Amino acid sequence: MIRKQYSAALTATCVILGVIIGVQFNTVKQQRTTTENQRLSEATAALNQLQAEHDALLKQNEALEKTLKDYQEGNFGEEMEQLLTFAGLTEVSGTGVTVTMNDSSTKGSGDMNAYLVHAEDLLAVVNELYAAGAKAVSINGQRMVGNSAVNCAGSIVMVNGVRVAAPFEIKAVGDAAVLDSALHFPGGVIDNLAPWGIEITVRKETTVIVPAYTQTALFKEKEGEE
Structure with missing residues (x-):
């Protein structure tokens, strides 16, 4: 009788353990499935983001290539000409004035x-x-640009690193x-220099030619100093 009770209890215990193991197995399986699904969702989202960034870079590259092609084909010739003029790299002509400045002829x-x-x-x-x-x-004859230097070395005047002397001719x-x-x-400036006898004449002209800036070595020198 006792053996039968023991056997029944053992059987019941095994059944209970089997049920617990089965429940745990299903729980672990569900958690694993949930984790795998979450990782898959994250990977999919990351892939979609990379694809979107890739597409955006492709569009940007296409736009840059089109811009470069337009410049090469001269479609932006007017804009390029304006930029070159602003930088002082092209000759400019038109109406304007010629200003001549000379040292005083009087000795004070x-x-x-x-x-x-x-x-x-x-x-x-x-x-x-x-x-x-x-x-x-x-x-x-020395074109004035953004980094032009005008300075004195004793009685000598240097413009863009080139020695110039009176009479000075300024074209605009x-x-x-x-x-x-x-x-x-x-x-103004003429009145301020008048007491010293500085001779200044201004001529209005229909055609004034201002040459292009040619001292390219000056740019390189300044870049090297920086």
């Missing part, structure tokens, strides 16, 4: 350097011309009447 008292045309005097005229709308300016392309008025404005 005190420091004689005060009666000479200096770099700051040239820059004052150039700045006034640009402020009045000049499209291009040159000093003794623009509205001749406006440029002339700007220089003759009361209290």
